[in-house]
Structures are given as structure tokens and as C-alpha cells.
Amino acid sequence: ETGVTQSPTHLIKTRGQQVTLRCSSQSGHNTVSWYQQALGQGPQFIFQYYREEENGRGNFPPRFSGLQFPNYSSELNVNALELDDSALYLCASGRGGSYEQYFGPGTRLTVT
């Protein structure tokens, strides 16, 4: 176990709805990254937060947004859900200055 937890484990939403996914980082970690992994594909980088500020972003539209809280837990929000948003969403936490990242188990989102 990596000490990184995510909730919920599974989620089913309807197209057009909004969703919030949550991640609790490992103790002592101050960076968190979010990834989208479609079935049979490698994860795609969505964005990273460091000390509550967005620190880098992949090729995802603005309807993907995030927050990092003072206790370094994090949220991923997705508005106006589309069918293609169905995927496993992974968060990974790390310590600034270290290359190592620790992944959570993921949230499986299904959009119908």
C-alpha cells in the first residue's frame, strides 16, 4: 500500500453532469498529480498541484479543474461530463524535490 487513498472507488454519472473525485495524499507529501487512464491505455497527465497552486497541466480542457487543500488532500472536478470521460482516474502524491510519486488505487468513472 502507498498510503494514498482515493474516493469513491467507482462512480456512474450521466452525460452533462458534474463530478468531484477526491484524493488523500501520503503524509509529508506536498505535490499531487492527477491522471486519466482509458481502458487499455497508459495514464494521461491532467495537472499537478504543489503547495495548493497548479504547477503544470496536460492537454485537457478547462472543464477539468482541481484543488489542493492546506492538508494536501486534493480534488479533481470535471464539468459537463462526456462519454469519453469514462476512465480510471489516478492521483499520485510526492514530496517536492523528490522524483518519487506514489499512486492511489484510482476511481473508476463511467459516464452513460
Add this chain to the structure above:
Amino acid sequence: KNQVEQSPQSLIILEGKNCTLQCNYTVSPFSNLRWYKQDTGRGPVSLTIMTFSENTKSNGRYTATLDADTKQSSLHITASQLSDSASYICVVSAGGTSYGKLTFGQGTILTVHP
């Protein structure tokens, strides 16, 4: 465009045999290369991390190599076990800090049969 290509896409071997997975990348500037193991429906778990100056790193039965000149890496698994069945993902980090954006390969699905 930063890319990471892995081969083969899938591999089936018998328990106890060795295997080697390949990774080619076009990521610039290069910071580090990582190999992860991902069980179905689970988050990836780090096996090795190598920076530019490292050309080999081991973690138990897993040995990763890096050739920064040819931009190639390999992951060698010795004496395979049934529990090695998983997807193995090569990940390359761009930039000079740990905050560098990660580019993931599509993974190699390894199946170990008894």
C-alpha cells in the same frame, strides 16, 4: 511532441522464465525514466527510477537499463512468477525538477503461465 513507445504490446511467458520489455522515448529535456507495475484496476507501483547519469538499476528480480544516447530503456525480469502478471509502464519525466510533466507509455501486458 513527447512520446514513449513500448514493445511488445503483450507477452506471454512460462513461470520461471526471463523476459525483457523495451521502451523508446522522445522526451526533451530528459529528467528521469521510471518503470511502474500496474495490476488490473489498481494504481501503478514504482519499480525503478533512473536519471540521466544512471544506466542500470535493480529492484529484486527487476533490472532496468537506460541508454540516454539512443533514448532507449529496458526492463528485465528474471525467474518470473505468477504474481508478475501485470501491465508494465515506462514513464519519462521532462524538465529539471520533480514537477516535470510525465509522459506514459501504453504499457506492456505480461502474462505468466504456470
